[in-house]
Amino acid sequence: MTRLEIAGLSVGYRGRTVIDGLSLPAISGGGLVTLVGPNGAGKTSLLRALAGLVPAGGQVRLDAIALDRLSLRDRARHVAYMPQTLPQGVALSVLETVVAALLASPASVAVASEADAARLALAQLDAIGALDLAGRRLDELSGGQRQLASLAQALVRGPRVLLLDEPTSALDLRHQHEVMDVARDYARRTGAIVIAVLHDLQAAARISDRVVVLDRGAVAADGAAIDALTPELLARVWKVRGRIERCSHGTLQVMVDGIVG
Amino acid sequence: MRASIDPDHPLLAAHRRTARRRDAIVAALALACVAALVLDVVTGPASLGVRTVIDGLVRPGSLDPTAHAIIWQIRLPQALVAMLVGAALSLAGAEMQTVLNNPLSDPFTLGVSSAASFGASLAIVLGISIPFVPFDAMTPINAFVLAFAAVLVIQALARAQGGGAQTLVLFGIALVFAFNALTALVQFIASPEALQQLVFWTMGSLSRASWGAVGLLGAVLVAVVPFALLSARQLTALRLGEDRAASTGVDVRRLRFVSLFRVSLLSATAVACVGVVGFVGLVGPHIARLLLGEDHRRFLPGSMLVGALLMSLAASAAKLIVPGASLPVGIVTALIGVPVFLALMMRSGARA
Numbered sequence: 001m002t003r004l005e006i007a008g009l010s011v012g013y014r015g016r017t018v019i020d021g022l023s024l025p026a027i028s029g030g031g032l033v034t035l036v037g038p039n040g041a042g043k044t045s046l047l048r049a050l051a052g053l054v055p056a057g058g059q060v061r062l063d064a065i066a067l068d069r070l071s072l073r074d075r076a077r078h079v080a081y082m083p084q085t086l087p088q089g090v091a092l093s094v095l096e097t098v099v100a101a102l103l104a105s106p107a108s109v110a111v112a113s114e115a116d117a118a119r120l121a122l123a124q125l126d127a128i129g130a131l132d133l134a135g136r137r138l139d140e141l142s143g144g145q146r147q148l149a150s151l152a153q154a155l156v157r158g159p160r161v162l163l164l165d166e167p168t169s170a171l172d173l174r175h176q177h178e179v180m181d182v183a184r185d186y187a188r189r190t191g192a193i194v195i196a197v198l199h200d201l202q203a204a205a206r207i208s209d210r211v212v213v214l215d216r217g218a219v220a221a222d223g224a225a226i227d228a229l230t231p232e233l234l235a236r237v238w239k240v241r242g243r244i245e246r247c248s249h250g251t252l253q254v255m256v257d258g259i260v261g
Numbered sequence: 262m263r264a265s266i267d268p269d270h271p272l273l274a275a276h277r278r279t280a281r282r283r284d285a286i287v288a289a290l291a292l293a294c295v296a297a298l299v300l301d302v303v304t305g306p307a308s309l310g311v312r313t314v315i316d317g318l319v320r321p322g323s324l325d326p327t328a329h330a331i332i333w334q335i336r337l338p339q340a341l342v343a344m345l346v347g348a349a350l351s352l353a354g355a356e357m358q359t360v361l362n363n364p365l366s367d368p369f370t371l372g373v374s375s376a377a378s379f380g381a382s383l384a385i386v387l388g389i390s391i392p393f394v395p396f397d398a399m400t401p402i403n404a405f406v407l408a409f410a411a412v413l414v415i416q417a418l419a420r421a422q423g424g425g426a427q428t429l430v431l432f433g434i435a436l437v438f439a440f441n442a443l444t445a446l447v448q449f450i451a452s453p454e455a456l457q458q459l460v461f462w463t464m465g466s467l468s469r470a471s472w473g474a475v476g477l478l479g480a481v482l483v484a485v486v487p488f489a490l491l492s493a494r495q496l497t498a499l500r501l502g503e504d505r506a507a508s509t510g511v512d513v514r515r516l517r518f519v520s521l522f523r524v525s526l527l528s529a530t531a532v533a534c535v536g537v538v539g540f541v542g543l544v545g546p547h548i549a550r551l552l553l554g555e556d557h558r559r560f561l562p563g564s565m566l567v568g569a570l571l572m573s574l575a576a577s578a579a580k581l582i583v584p585g586a587s588l589p590v591g592i593v594t595a596l597i598g599v600p601v602f603l604a605l606m607m608r609s610g611a612r613a
Contacts (some may be wrong), residue, residue, distance in 0.1 A: 081504055089364065091551075104497070104498030119270075
């Protein structure tokens with residue numbers, strides 16, 4: 001089983017420390033980990049540090065590999081980072097978009113030829129149920145379809161660690177579920193580690209195998225949603241009065257009754 | 262693990278058809294360039310028949326000395342310089358639009374051409390250049406140094422600001438004003454002979470095009486284009502966002518720096534040969550994008566061909582608009598380019 005270990009991770013921008021010496025019990029593959037917390041808690045900074053997109057101190061190990069010592073190019077063999085959105089106004093088809101991820105840095109992914117890349121890309125779109133989008137232009141897609149295209153692009157390299165930065169924040173309810181289900185299925189099917197920053201606690205409670213709550217750059221709670229999310233935590237971290245209850249179907253519900261103070 | 266896809270899957274076949282159609286468009290553009298080149302050589306104030314000109318190109322010996330000089334020493338080098346300048350500026354514009362993530366970028370709109378022009382004016386009027394540069398090379402090297410400096414400033418501003426398309430263009434306009442003012446200052450103190458030379462720089466013109474310029478432009482393109490094409494896949498990935506590209510293993514900083522180095526070289530050489538020619542670098546890539554999409558393996562060569570074609574047609578038009586006189590080609594490209602620039606500005610404004 002793939003394991004990701006984070007020890008003493010620090011991130012700062014222009015002299016301001018965002019995360020100071022963060023450590024987590026090892027994250028194992030096969031499940032979905034969500035990172036939640038109020039604005040400015042350091043969720044995205046942590047994710048970007050894991051992706052190698054911002055300079056960070058401390059150790060990040062993937063099994064026997066010290067990720068923090070790898071170049072961006074070598075890291076790309078193992079880790080894929082998916083930003084919030086695809087840019088607007090790009091004249092590429094969905095298939096070309098996914099192929100671009102395979103061809104950008106051929107050394108880090110095994111692709112024999114261009115035809116091979118197109119086939120792999122199409123198979124990836126098929127695997128997430130987005131085959132019909134292949135020939136469409138990015139500009140013609142709805143928000144949910146764009147996010148599926150984006151996800152296919154991140155998945156096509158077969159990363160062992162998939163990092164999703166607020167993948168659902170611009171989506172309607174159905175597409176939120178669709179995108180997160182695809183991400184969780186990928187983890188379950190391949191044994192990969194999937195870490196997603198989410199704003200929506202309700203969604204995090206519903207779908208996570210493990211929730212990591214960040215507050216002011218430190219871990220405020222960590223564990224299964226039922227254990228990690230408590231009324232005390234809601235009050236302390238989000239400054240809201242709330243309850244966590246299991247509904248008749250067995251899923252967790254986070255209910256907010258008001259704000260504290 | 263993954264569902265396997267049949268190599269004959271209809272969606273793959275459609276993908277291949279699109280690729281073939283785009284290859285055909287690139288080939289058609291190349292043919293159109295040859296046709297435009299012939300048209301450019303045929304047109305001109307000296308009334309030589311079409312037949313004479315074409316015979317003269319195939320068998321130079323058949324021409325009388327005057328016609329020979331007109332075709333081989335004036336029209337042909339001018340036509341070739343027009344094409345090569347168009348290709349260079351349009352490639353520069355295409356790369357700038359991608360690495361600065363800004364559809365309004367080109368060497369002219371962001372002040373790179375003005376900077377190169379100022380560099381050239383320093384060499385021509387004041388003989389100021391970096392040390393140990395031979396006198397003949399001062400003008401192009403000055404143009405390059407200033408162009409590269411301008412590009413670095415633009416990049417730094419883009420990074421510090423992180424703002425939208427318009428912000429970057431406003432910085433570009435500020436650079437245009439600044440360098441035009443500095444060039445005007447140099448003009449003010451220039452001797453009459455140097456002034457005459459300077460006017461040529463500020464108003465893009467093919468009238469001084471020579472075989473030397475053809476050689477210089479050709480050499481720079483031969484040196485630069487292979488590297489641009491080698492970066493094409495990374496540039497395509499960069500179109501999908503900086504973080505995403507980095508996460509697929511692209512060293513974005515290095516890619517951007519090297520690409521802007523190429524942009525400086527291309528813009529400075531173009532300015533050194535014909536002065537400031539506006540908007541070709543803006544319009545060329547936009548047409549190429551409409552025709553070919555943004556897979557840079559086709560988009561970059563396509564941009565060069567469209568730029569070459571536009572510039573060649575503009576050069577012919579410059580000779581035809583006022584009978585018996587040839588206008589500076591920069592005037593023609595500006596007349597075509599300004600409305601396109603405005604349309605793009607309004608469209609990206611609506612999106613922002």
